[in-house]
Amino acid sequence: MDPIASYLIVSLPQSADSRGWLEQSLNGGKSPIIPFKLDEFQIGTLDSLVQESEELSKLDQQLGSSVSKIVDILSSVTETSPTRSVLGKPVLNYIESFSWNTSKYRLDKPIKQLISVIANEAITLDNDVRASYQGYQTAKSNYVAADRKKNGDLSIKSLHDIVKPEQFVLDSDHLTTVLIAVPKNLISDFQHSYETLTDFVIPRSATVVATDSEYTLYTVALFKKYQQEFITGAREHKWHPRTDFVYSEEVLNNLRKEFDLTRANESKTKNDLLRLAKTAYSDILAAWFHIKAIRIYVESILRYGLPPKFDCSLVKFDKTNKNLAKSKKELIEKFGYLGGEAFDKNNANLHEYASLVDTDYEPFVLYEVDIV
Template identity: 70%
Template sequence: MGAIANYLVLSLPQSTNAHDWLTQELIGGKAPLYKIKLPDFQSGTLDSLVQESDELSKYDQQLSASVSKVIDILSTVTESDSTSRVVNSKQATDFIQSFTWNTTKYRLDKPINQLVKILSNEALTLDNDVRTSYQNYQAAKSNFLAADRKKNGDLSIKSLHEIVRPEQFVLDSEHLATVLIAVPKNLKSDFEDSYETLTQFVIPRSAAVIATDSEYLLYTVTLFKKYQQEFTAAAREHKWHPRTDFIYSEETLNNLRKEFDITRATESKAKNDLIRLAKTAYSDIFACWFHIRAIRVYVESVLRYGLPPQFDYYLIKFDGANAKNVSKAKKELIGKFGFLGGDGFSNTSNLHEYASLVDTEYEPFVLYELEVV
């Protein structure tokens, strides 16, 4: 996994005049601070904001999981942890540190519930597209690996059509058949000493090695057709590998060649299509996710601090040697701004009835953690 940057997303009433303290005093001024400007949304009623708070929490988690899933898929398919995380032509960290609301796509004359619906539908549709594309790639990869095993596996599993020749078989005989047995090299003596007596009517000294690899010897053995099934069953008991799947056919040989080429081309196309889609989806889902997070911060701020919306929004960054300071920073923030927990709902008296319904995970002020991989 690539480098991780952790952030605290913080909203405070403008009356706290927090900027200088956050810049100079919070964990000794070591955490980079970014001030984010959010627009004033069409808030609606307090009842609608409480309902929207629950929806936003759900979508925030869903879209965060979607972003992580796309990252996992890209890392798996490209076999690399260094895949660039680009959002709207910027590095993901730069995107959120310089975030501005996309008023072209998400017009501010729409109420919050419509904006949330648009954003979540867009992101979850892309998430579904990526998952479908990944399933298609997995199926194509599985088909190619099966064809590759037939072409390039060991003698116990690979296609034998390019190895054997017609003259190595008894063909068109009414009574005789030639069988192929892949024998592990460490069982060579066992095979040669006992194959003639596995069943009746095995042709003496008919065993011949026609191919070898690092693990197996491939033998032909000729016997009466009547005892072919009995012979192969006994061979398996000896831990040899009868290749009963093989029937000599020029047509089958040509089909196998085509199968390998077709499945290889299909797997390659499915992989390239998936990578292109996943990179685009990462950008768009991440952007939707952070827009959802922005609305969530706004809604929680209104519910906690009251109207009119006079809040400052901050990103506090923790990465590198500073990454371990998130918990310490939270304690310092509570020490400095904990008084908001007692006053947060008193500015507008009719907010009291909503106090028990508001997301209280980040009391005594609006605070969320954010991880960017």
């Protein structure tokens, strides 16, 4: 699915020059530069940060995939593209004005605990959406099957609104009635052949019951002993015996109820899914960006050292991603030196962590994020 907007998220050591360069020189000054506020977290030890870096990388990808999956679900269920909102704001407004939800995620808690709380909530909600979607798919399949019985052609549809008791031989020890849906182009073959298809077919018993654009439905009377032989011969002629149909008032009433029940259940599960998916999109995307905020903070410390002195910005691109690759290249050309010098300059003790820092990143902290 095409993104509605894309961002580069870049964290750099604090410098007036870097901020000015982003605003004036990156992509010729054409890309909006939006501050991305980072709070201070309880970081613990550097060893714990390295462990959390790996966990955050996986969780970031997982929640991003969850958001995309929910958008796919919403698009498949609704005919129009649903409005994307997060906690009451248009999604891009939420991202560009992001601030940490301190009332929900207290900043005096260790990073590991924050990650656990955010992840558990988001993953539980993602599982709920997947289960709800599976329930809807089942309900939809049941409704489609019931609808085919009600509104399909005469070779497959339910015949409870078509046939009448007087069209059948009922309560006979020897005779029975067979229903045959005959394609329009084979009617002549049927009329000339059905009486000789097997022994003891009642002559001239073929009676038209109904017709549609593709088939004509006939009843044929014959002796029960030869019913299966007649059905086999009919199939060889490419007619369609309706062996699924047995005239019974109880069965007919159940078929009527089946259609109504499956239609009501499909509608209910669809509405339940839409409500849950819209809520999940909001909550999981919010959780995703809280995880991103922690991840940026952790990676920035691992790259630039302590105390934490770095600025984070969003570089915004439209949905065509135009100039994103060019801008990424410009950033690496300008700040690539940080990959070789940041560890020495900020904190010699970080040397041992250099090879463990998230390999998805460039020589400095850089994300590419598509919002769908």
